[in-house]
Each structure stands twice: as C-alpha cells, then as structure tokens.
Amino acid sequence: MSRLVAVGTALPGRAHPQQDIIDTIGPLLSADPARRAALARLQHSSGVRTRHLALPLEEYGALTSFGRANDLFISEGTTLAEQACRTALSRAGIEAVDVDFLLFTSVTGISAPSIDAALVGRLGLRSDVRRLPSFGLGCVAGAAGIARVHDYLVGHPEHVGLLVSVELCSLTFQRGDDSTANLVSSALFGDGAAAVVLVGRSHPAGRVGRRGPEVLGSRSCLYPGTADQLGWHIRDTGFAIMLSAGLPDVIAEHLAGDVATLLEEHTLAREDVTTWVVHAGGPRIFDAVAGALDLDDRDLQVSRDCFAAVGNLSSSSVLHVLADTLERNGPAPGSYGVLLAFGPGVCAELVLLRWEAEP
Structure with missing residues (x-):
C-alpha cells in the first residue's frame, strides 16, 4: 500500500478562448477554406472553452523548426514542472530533500539530461535521489506514473515518491498539415504540468487520517x-x-472487462466504486468510457469540466482531473475510486484508490 498525499498543477500564461486559438493556428495549418471550415466545426463540437499555451499566441507563426520547438519545451517545461512540484510538496508538508524517488514523464519533447535532472538543483532534491525519466506512454502516463511510483513504494515503505508530468502539446503543431488527425489535435490539446506526492505505508505522512487516498493496486x-x-x-x-x-x-x-478484473482482485465489484477519475481525452472518449462502465453524467462531470477549461493535457490530464476531484468532491470516507487513462499501444492503465473510513 502507498498513500497519495498531494497533487500540484501548473498552467502556462492566461487562458485563451478557443476561438482565439483557432483563429491564430488555423492559417498555419491550411490555406484551404474547406479544411479551415472543418477545423472550425471541430472546435465548436469539441467542448473545449479555453486552453493555456506555452507561448503567446502571436509567437506560433514564427515557430518553424523542430529544434526551436524542442528548446522551448526544455526551458518552458522545466519551469512549469518546478511550479507543479513546489505546489505538491508544499501541500504534502514534505521537504524536497526528503524525496527518495522521482519519476518524470512527457511525450511532447525530448532532452538528455532529462528535465528531472534539472529539477534536482532547482527544487533542492538530494543528489542521490533515484530518477526515472519516461517517454512514449503518452496520455496514459499520468495514471501509469502513479502506478509505478506505488510499485516502488511497496518495496520501500518508508520512502517518498514524486511523480511529475509536463506536456507542451502546442509545440507539436504541424504547420501545413490539414489532415483530420492534426486538425483534431489542434482543437483539443493544451499545455500544462502536474506533480503527485506519494508515500509508503511506513512513512509518517501515510498514517490513517491523513488527507488523500490509499493506492491499493493497478x-x-x-x-x-x-x-x-x-x-x-x-x-x-x-x-x-x-x-x-x-x-x-x-x-x-x-x-x-479490464476494470472488472482489477476490482475482482480486491474482491470488489463495479457497484463498489463511487469515484471515477477519467483522463480528459475528449467527447468521444468520455462517451466510450461512460458506455463501457455504465456511468452517468455525474460520474464524468469533473473530467468534462477539466477538459472544457484546459483541453486535453496528455499525461498531465488525468492528474489535473485528480486534483480537481480531491478539491471539489471530497470523496466519502471508506469509498473506492478508479483512476484511468489511455495511451499509445493502444494501452490503458487503471489505478484502484480507497479513501480511509472515519476512525
């Protein structure tokens, strides 16, 4: 068992109305009026109201090379990651020097050394902190990251784990590409970061009565x-x-079937789960999840609201939904939750959570 103690989120700049983003990005994607009209239809049907972007809108027209975009990913992404980590650690009441394991994930930029190495000095982490950078899991990595930090803490029950995700999706926009996939991506994805602090069962912050759910399995x-x-x-x-x-x-x-298998391993059934923390992937993803699990509008309301406010943040998305769930819902003591996301492969990651019953 491990305990999820705190979540911190970070978003760049101000929230841009969806229409302003499409008006700016659209001409960079296509000069064809029919494809621009298709982008407008996607924008209006997406359910996204606003998004945060790594750069001021007027600077995207000059972003013409992969090298320049990746340099910005490193500089802007490191700053956002630091903000998210500081917030999470402060909320957890844990000092950076006490972090034993750091898992970093992103799929929207690359660097060596990876961003987690820069965070060691910026945050004041120990030089012997165990680091594990991850690339390629995509949107599923927020959920997978919680699961893998949990796996580490099961074997190190006195330790502190820190998961950090940063995704600057806007830096991947492909100029002159008016394929449907690129138009959909341009209408849905935003930029952001998130960090999660987890502790093992023997850590003082893992004691019963602390705010935050237990991670039971994945x-x-x-x-x-x-x-x-x-x-x-x-x-x-x-x-x-x-x-x-x-x-x-x-x-x-x-x-x-996958959710049923996870729950059966813990002698639970679908009806025992009262909180669903679902990756904010988009309207069709929401519909597929709701249909598969027989969920109603209330079950996905936090995910839909998060998606409307910031768009799809790839691996950071489900962590923002988690933060909003902890802030807004305050799941009932003794209740169970399932956190889930999807990524390239195609793959899914499911995490079973339990909020402590009142003593």
Whole structure:
C-alpha cells in the first residue's frame, strides 16, 4: 500500500478562448477554406472553452523548426514542472530533500539530461535521489506514473515518491498539415504540468487520517493490433499526431472487462466504486468510457469540466482531473475510486484508490 498525499498543477500564461486559438493556428495549418471550415466545426463540437499555451499566441507563426520547438519545451517545461512540484510538496508538508524517488514523464519533447535532472538543483532534491525519466506512454502516463511510483513504494515503505508530468502539446503543431488527425489535435490539446506526492505505508505522512487516498493496486492493459490507433509519426518537423477514429471502439471493447478484473482482485465489484477519475481525452472518449462502465453524467462531470477549461493535457490530464476531484468532491470516507487513462499501444492503465473510513 502507498498513500497519495498531494497533487500540484501548473498552467502556462492566461487562458485563451478557443476561438482565439483557432483563429491564430488555423492559417498555419491550411490555406484551404474547406479544411479551415472543418477545423472550425471541430472546435465548436469539441467542448473545449479555453486552453493555456506555452507561448503567446502571436509567437506560433514564427515557430518553424523542430529544434526551436524542442528548446522551448526544455526551458518552458522545466519551469512549469518546478511550479507543479513546489505546489505538491508544499501541500504534502514534505521537504524536497526528503524525496527518495522521482519519476518524470512527457511525450511532447525530448532532452538528455532529462528535465528531472534539472529539477534536482532547482527544487533542492538530494543528489542521490533515484530518477526515472519516461517517454512514449503518452496520455496514459499520468495514471501509469502513479502506478509505478506505488510499485516502488511497496518495496520501500518508508520512502517518498514524486511523480511529475509536463506536456507542451502546442509545440507539436504541424504547420501545413490539414489532415483530420492534426486538425483534431489542434482543437483539443493544451499545455500544462502536474506533480503527485506519494508515500509508503511506513512513512509518517501515510498514517490513517491523513488527507488523500490509499493506492491499493493497478492494472496495465496493452491491446494487440492497435499500434496504428494513437501515437506519433516522427518527422523532420517534429511530432506529427497519429490519431484514429477507431480509438473509442477499442475502449468500448476492452475497458469493462479490464476494470472488472482489477476490482475482482480486491474482491470488489463495479457497484463498489463511487469515484471515477477519467483522463480528459475528449467527447468521444468520455462517451466510450461512460458506455463501457455504465456511468452517468455525474460520474464524468469533473473530467468534462477539466477538459472544457484546459483541453486535453496528455499525461498531465488525468492528474489535473485528480486534483480537481480531491478539491471539489471530497470523496466519502471508506469509498473506492478508479483512476484511468489511455495511451499509445493502444494501452490503458487503471489505478484502484480507497479513501480511509472515519476512525
């Protein structure tokens, strides 16, 4: 067992209305009036009201190289990651020097040394902190990150783990690409970061009565034959989105069985779960999850609200939903929750949570 003690989030700049973003980005994607009209339709049907972007809107027209975009990912991403970590550690009441394990994840930029190395000095982490940078899990990595930090803490019950995710999706926009996948991506994805502090069961912050749920277990699911559904094509111009219209069908086919398997391992059933922390992937993802798990509008309200306010933040998305859930809902003591997200592979990661019953 481990305990999720605190979540910190960070967003760059101010919230831009969806229309302003489309008006700026649209001409960079296509000169074809029909494709621009398609982008406008996607924008209006997306459910996104506002998004935060790493750069001022007027600077995207000059962003013409992968190298420049990646340099900005490193500089801006490190700043956002630091903000999220500081917030999470402050809320947890834990000093940076006490962190034993640091897992960093992103899929919107690359660097060596990775951003987590820069965080050691910026945050005041110990030089012997165990670091594990991750690339390639995509949107699923927020959930997978919690699961992998939990796995570490099961073997190190006195330790502190810190998960940090940063995604600057706007830096991956592909100029001159008016494919449907790129138009959808341009209408849905935003920029942001998140950090989560977890502790092992023997750590003082893991005692019963502390705010935050226990992590009871997780399940990883990889669906063969779906590699072309979601991911990146790596081009000279950077990361080009690979996004299939069939992705919701994959979720609809597999999710109910995977959730049932996770719950059965803990002698639970679907009816025992009262809180659903669902990756804010978009309207069709929400519909697929709701249909597979027989959820109503209330079950997905936090996810939908988060998506409307900031868009899809890739791996940071489900962590923002988690932060909003802890802030808004205050799940009932003794209740169970499932946190879930999807990513390239196609894969899913499910995490079982439990809020302590009142003593």
